[in-house]
Amino acid sequence: MVKSRYRPIFRSFLHPPRMQSLLPDMNRRNRDHHTFFLMMMGFLLIWILLSRPAPVDPDAPIVPPNPEPNQQVEQVQQTDPDDPEHAEQIVAETKAEPAWVTLGSMDSNSPYRMLVTLTNRGAAPSRIELNTNQYRDVQELSGYLGQIVADQNLAELSGDGVTVQVVGPGTPADKFGLKIDDKIVQVALQNRSTGKPETVEVQTFADLRKALQHTKPGDYVDLTVVRNGNKIEQRIQLAQYPMDLIRPENVSESYEEYRSMGGLRGVDERSDQLSFLMTLQQINGEKLPEPDSQKVDNSKRRGVLPPDATLERELDGVGLRNELWEVLSVQENEAVFRRTVPGRNLEVLKTYRLRKREDADPKFKIGAGYELTLDITIKNLDTQSQEIAYQLDGPTGLPLEGGWYALKMGPDWGSYGIRDIVVRLHGNKGSVVSSNVVHIDKVPNYWINPWIDNTPDYIGVDSRFFQCTLMPNRSDTEIADNEMWHSKIFPIRVGAKNTEWRTLTNISFRLWSKPTELQPNEAIEHSYTVFAGPKDTAILAEYGLGETISYGWFWFVAQPLLAFLHFLHWLGLPYALAIIALTVCVRLVLLPMSIKQARGAIKMQEIQPELKALAEKYKDDMHARSRAQRELFQKHNFNPLSGCLPIFIQIPIFIGLYKALAVDAGLYGAPLISSSVRWCSDLSAPDMLYDWSAFWNGIGWVSFNTGQGMGLGPYFSLLPVLTVVLFLTQMIITMPPPTDEQSRMMRNMMFIMMPLMGLLFFKFPSGLCLYFTISTLWGLVERRFIPKVKAKPVSTTIDVEPTESNKSSQKKGGRSQPQTPAKPEGRFAKWWREVLEKASEQQKLGQQNQNKNKKKKKR
Numbered sequence: 001m002v003k004s005r006y007r008p009i010f011r012s013f014l015h016p017p018r019m020q021s022l023l024p025d026m027n028r029r030n031r032d033h034h035t036f037f038l039m040m041m042g043f044l045l046i047w048i049l050l051s052r053p054a055p056v057d058p059d060a061p062i063v064p065p066n067p068e069p070n071q072q073v074e075q076v077q078q079t080d081p082d083d084p085e086h087a088e089q090i091v092a093e094t095k096a097e098p099a100w101v102t103l104g105s106m107d108s109n110s111p112y113r114m115l116v117t118l119t120n121r122g123a124a125p126s127r128i129e130l131n132t133n134q135y136r137d138v139q140e141l142s143g144y145l146g147q148i149v150a151d152q153n154l155a156e157l158s159g160d161g162v163t164v165q166v167v168g169p170g171t172p173a174d175k176f177g178l179k180i181d182d183k184i185v186q187v188a189l190q191n192r193s194t195g196k197p198e199t200v201e202v203q204t205f206a207d208l209r210k211a212l213q214h215t216k217p218g219d220y221v222d223l224t225v226v227r228n229g230n231k232i233e234q235r236i237q238l239a240q241y242p243m244d245l246i247r248p249e250n251v252s253e254s255y256e257e258y259r260s261m262g263g264l265r266g267v268d269e270r271s272d273q274l275s276f277l278m279t280l281q282q283i284n285g286e287k288l289p290e291p292d293s294q295k296v297d298n299s300k301r302r303g304v305l306p307p308d309a310t311l312e313r314e315l316d317g318v319g320l321r322n323e324l325w326e327v328l329s330v331q332e333n334e335a336v337f338r339r340t341v342p343g344r345n346l347e348v349l350k351t352y353r354l355r356k357r358e359d360a361d362p363k364f365k366i367g368a369g370y371e372l373t374l375d376i377t378i379k380n381l382d383t384q385s386q387e388i389a390y391q392l393d394g395p396t397g398l399p400l401e402g403g404w405y406a407l408k409m410g411p412d413w414g415s416y417g418i419r420d421i422v423v424r425l426h427g428n429k430g431s432v433v434s435s436n437v438v439h440i441d442k443v444p445n446y447w448i449n450p451w452i453d454n455t456p457d458y459i460g461v462d463s464r465f466f467q468c469t470l471m472p473n474r475s476d477t478e479i480a481d482n483e484m485w486h487s488k489i490f491p492i493r494v495g496a497k498n499t500e501w502r503t504l505t506n507i508s509f510r511l512w513s514k515p516t517e518l519q520p521n522e523a524i525e526h527s528y529t530v531f532a533g534p535k536d537t538a539i540l541a542e543y544g545l546g547e548t549i550s551y552g553w554f555w556f557v558a559q560p561l562l563a564f565l566h567f568l569h570w571l572g573l574p575y576a577l578a579i580i581a582l583t584v585c586v587r588l589v590l591l592p593m594s595i596k597q598a599r600g601a602i603k604m605q606e607i608q609p610e611l612k613a614l615a616e617k618y619k620d621d622m623h624a625r626s627r628a629q630r631e632l633f634q635k636h637n638f639n640p641l642s643g644c645l646p647i648f649i650q651i652p653i654f655i656g657l658y659k660a661l662a663v664d665a666g667l668y669g670a671p672l673i674s675s676s677v678r679w680c681s682d683l684s685a686p687d688m689l690y691d692w693s694a695f696w697n698g699i700g701w702v703s704f705n706t707g708q709g710m711g712l713g714p715y716f717s718l719l720p721v722l723t724v725v726l727f728l729t730q731m732i733i734t735m736p737p738p739t740d741e742q743s744r745m746m747r748n749m750m751f752i753m754m755p756l757m758g759l760l761f762f763k764f765p766s767g768l769c770l771y772f773t774i775s776t777l778w779g780l781v782e783r784r785f786i787p788k789v790k791a792k793p794v795s796t797t798i799d800v801e802p803t804e805s806n807k808s809s810q811k812k813g814g815r816s817q818p819q820t821p822a823k824p825e826g827r828f829a830k831w832w833r834e835v836l837e838k839a840s841e842q843q844k845l846g847q848q849n850q851n852k853n854k855k856k857k858k859r
Contacts, residue, residue: 091340091347091381096120096324100150100166101335103354103372106131106242107170111356112333113369114245114532115168119150119267123325123337123350124274126150126267128246128372128468128532131170135243135466135534138669138682139401140262142192143215143238146171148178149205149266156205161185161226165266176236179227186224187211209264217241245466245532246275249397249506251496253304255693255705255714258403258504272307272495272506275395275468276374276530279320281512282389283344286315291510293493299440305497308441317343325350345382351375367542370533373473376526380518388524389487389515394508395468395530396494398461403504404707404714405686405763406464409659410434411550417503421491422469422548423459425450426484430547432462438491439505451489459489459509460531462548465665465684467535469545470511473527485526488512501706534665537562551659558656562664575670575683579767583774586653593649594782601734603638650775654768661765672766680719683767688715712762719769724758726776733783 099120104112108131117127127147148164149155155162161183167174184202191198191214200211215221217240224233241262250270252258267274281288293308314321318341325337333354340347353373360368380386398419408416410432417435424430428450437443460469472485488511495506516524531543540546551558561582568578587594610632618625661667661684672680672687680687693714696704705714731750761769 089342090345090383091342093342094324094326094339096326098151098154098324099327100126101327101330102166102168103333103335103352104131105170106146106168106174108133110170111358111369112354113357114354114372115170115242116352116354116372117147117150117166117168118335118337118352119274120325120327120337121151121323122274122277122321123339124277125246125352125372126248126274127244129168129242129244130533131242134669135665136669137241137243137262137401138685140241141216141678142213142241142263143217143219143221144172144241145212145221145236145238145264146173146178147264147266148173149264152205152266152268155266156203158183160203162202162205162208164225172236172239177234178223178225178236182225182227184208184223184225185231188222188224189215190219192216192219205266212238212264243399243466245398245468246395247397248272248274249400249495251304251498251506252403252501252504253498254702255404258400258501258706261400272396273311273321273393275397275508276393277321278348278350278376278390278392279314280318280341280344280346280348280378280388281391282387282515283315283318283346284387287389288313288315288391290490291492293441294490295442297440297442298497299442302499305499307493307495307497311492311494317341320348344386345380346386346388347379347381349375349377349379351377364542365538366536367533367539370531370539371543372530372532374470374528374530376528377523378518379523380520383520385517385519387515387517389513390524392511392513393492393494394459394470394510395461395532396506396508398463398468399466400463400504402464402685403501404705404711406503406662407763408464408662409550409552411552417505417507419461419463419505419507421459421507421509422462422467422545423451423489423509424457424547425454425489426457426479426482427454432548432550433491435505435507436502438493438507439497439502441493443491453484453487453514454489455485456489458531458545458548459511460548461508462535464663465535465668466533467531467540467545467548469531469543469548471529471531471543473529485513486511487514500703501708534668535663536665549663551663552655554652554656554659557652558659561653561656562660565660566666569666575667575767576672576770579683579770580774583771584778587775587778590649591782594779598734598783600638603636607632607636607638657771658764658768661767667765667767670767672770680766683770684765686713686715686717686763687719687766687769689718690716692716707763712759717762717766717769719766719773720758720761720764723761723769723772723776724754726773726780727757728754730776730779730783733780 101118101120103116103118104110104114106115106129110131112131114131115127115129116125117129118124119126127150129147146166146168148166149162150165155165157163164173164178164180164182164184167178167180187200187202187208189198189200189211190196193214198211198214200207202208202211212221215238217238219238220235221238222233222235224231244262248265248267248271249261250268250272252261279288291308291310291313293310298305312321320339320341323339325339328336328338328349330336333356335352337350338347351374353375355369355371355373357369360371376390376392378388378390380388400418403418406418408418408420410416410420412432414434415436416432417439420435421433421438422430423433433443455472455474456470458469458471460467462469474483474485477483478485489509491507491509493505494508497505513524513526518524531545533539535549537546537549540548564585565575565578565582568581569575573581611629614625614628614632618628664684667684668682669675670683671677672683675681679689691714693705696702696714701711703709704711707713728751731754735747735750761772
């Protein structure tokens with residue numbers, strides 16, 4: 001019934017209405033036979049095509065089975081190149097499950113300097129941790145279990161515990177028996193905040209992270225884990241957090257989010273892209289265009305800007321950036337990842353190799369082991385030649401210590417970010433690209449133009465104390481022939497941007513290789529050395545990266561001071577005592593000038609009564625007063641500018657020492673007293689006596705803790721206050737009392753400037769405040785041993801008019817009085833006299849105009 005109801009509708013749809021004949025259709029039977037015959041031939045053809053076996057090449061290599069049980073890769077099928085009808089897709093798609101591998105060890109006694117955690121998603125390092133005891137995370141106070149979670153979403157997928165994904169060699173988790181695939185369901189610990197024992201049921205990753213944040217290094221925690229269906233307990237002693245030179249990162253919108261970047265943390269949905277991701281930039285005629293961020297300027301936009309989505313773009317059929325790669329082989333210091341591009345018949349390999357310290361080049365004496373080798377191989381498995389170019393991104397997620405207080409300086413004018421790009425193109429000088437330029441997205445052309453058809457000697461991301469730099473390993477023949485690997489290089493912003501806290505912008509760079517014509521079974525093979533280590537001057541010099549440390553204009557002062565500071569530390573002094581010894585040595589060198597300055601101050605106090613009398617006598621004539629003061633100074637053989645010389649000399653010392661303390665990794669984490677004492681535990685940072693962040697949040701000043709603008713940051717520091725108090729004390733003791741309104745105004749201005757200097761010092765390294773404290777105390781001690789001033793009767797025998805001067809010096813009792821010969825006038829004194837004379841003339845003209853105006857008003 002239903003069928004007959006809708007039959008006319010379908011018939012009218014398939015066959016448009018037309019005039020039908022009333023006679024019977026004599027050809028219908030023939031048409032039915034033809035339709036049946038065509039249908040049978042179509043089915044037979046489809047069956048032949050689908051069931052046709054692929055020819056087997058007897059010379060084709062046999063692909064061994066995958067050693068990893070959770071990964072499967074289909075065998076590569078070869079076709080007969082002489083067969084014109086062979087399928088276009090020769091290579092099968094790689095299939096794999098999420099996996100994580102580690103290279104090196106966290107044990108400082110091992111032959112390695114670092115522990116590298118790699119993920120097969122994009123075949124990228126998700127974390128690089130340094131195992132040297134000197135380089136620890138001084139801002140992370142909780143205990144270190146080991147980064148047992150790489151992907152947060154997968155770790156808490158079950159919802160009834162956290163699955164252990166990675167157990168790095170040498171970590172507390174490894175030493176105390178934690179295993180991969182253990183499911184942590186409970187944590188028993190001593191809460192650092194309350195001081196009481198606490199048991200936490202772990203259902204999600206957030207539960208485990210929050211529990212471990214209430215611990216401290218050296219604490220024992222009892223983990224209840226499910227292993228093979230059985231519950232067991234693991235007692236683990238936590239260690240101090242190492243320095244994560246590379247780690248997962250997302251944008252911080254507040255100080256609380258910035259603070260939570262440390263600790264136990266893996267990749268989540270908000271995380272920025274990982275390091276050294278690659279894809280194919282060109283396949284024959286298809287090319288990836290530049291990212292949209294290279295064409296727009298976001299400098300005027302405000303708020304939190306998302307990352308450029310076009311950075312993730314890939315060619316059709318190419319999935320290399322965020323797809324799962326096959327883990328082809330894993331050793332203690334080497335991991336090989338493989339992925340195919342089926343539609344293009346290409347095979348891509350990424351090999352990471354960590355060199356042991358004893359296997360390093362003999363030129364490395366202290367820098368051995370801070371290098372990771374990255375090899376990229378792209379093989380053409382097609383029967384036809386293909387033109388191929390790849391795209392490689394740089395490192396991301398470098399340390400952000402000092403995000404609320406650090407002021408990083410570079411070789412040029414302007415400020416720099418916490419992370420900048422350092423680069424030296426072949427045949428050029430090294431340069432620095434500030435993150436303040438990169439974060440606006442549209443980088444000026446003067447940065448980009450030289451980065452075309454060139455290969456860098458090095459290019460990397462530079463933080464305050466650490467650096468991750470990529471160095472192409474070109475052969476001597478390629479260098480001699482000036483053969484370049486890359487067609488274009490440009491910086492990129494890889495994460496979201498908070499315009500209110502731009503110094504935290506996560507930046508990197510992108511390399512485009514030059515297109516290469518690959519014949520069948522030919523491959524592109526490029527190798528890079530990745531330096532990942534501290535910005536120690538000696539270590540960087542061994543890698544040829546010494547010029548990446550910038551000491552500013554006063555490098556000639558900063559470098560000797562830093563070398564002497566390291567020498568004192570090499571003698572066995574802690575860095576705090578070394579800074580004190582350096583201060584004493586500097587003050588001893590300046591001692592003659594300091595004594596001269598102190599004597600000049602005493603002389604100034606002696607002639608203060610006469611200066612006061614001259615100021616009273618010539619209060620309406622600045623020109624006459626300046627001439628009288630100059631004659632008074634000549635009479636007493638006193639130069640008022642001589643006391644400024646030690647101050648002018650100490651300005652380069654101050655700036656040079658600030659640069660040395662702000663960029664040298666040797667001072668990173670060096671405590672004033674002991675690393676177990678939280679106060680002043682890092683001489684390269686403020687002393688951070690008291691955490692007052694909760695107070696500023698409570699009154700609504702949330703941005704105060706970020707240190708941006710007028711915000712002082714989340715900690716109250718003691719040394720800047722002590723430094724300002726000592727400065728004020730020294731000023732009160734050494735400065736003479738004011739003699740006129742001008743000197744009184746100058747004195748009041750100094751009293752106002754001192755508290756402002758204290759606000760400036762609030763974000764200075766505590767080592768620099770220590771230098772000023774010791775230097776000021778030394779000056780007060782010097783002043784103590786200089787005799788005090790006794791008041792003398794006022795003498796006003798000095799005149800300014802030549803006739804009056806001659807009269808006063810002509811005769812007294814019939815004979816002329818001897819005069820002290822005046823010293824020749826110097827250039828600066830002459831210039832200063834002319835300035836005073838012009839000022840006096842302007843004052844007289846102004847007084848005359850005032851008198852005229854008064855007379856007009858009276859009329």
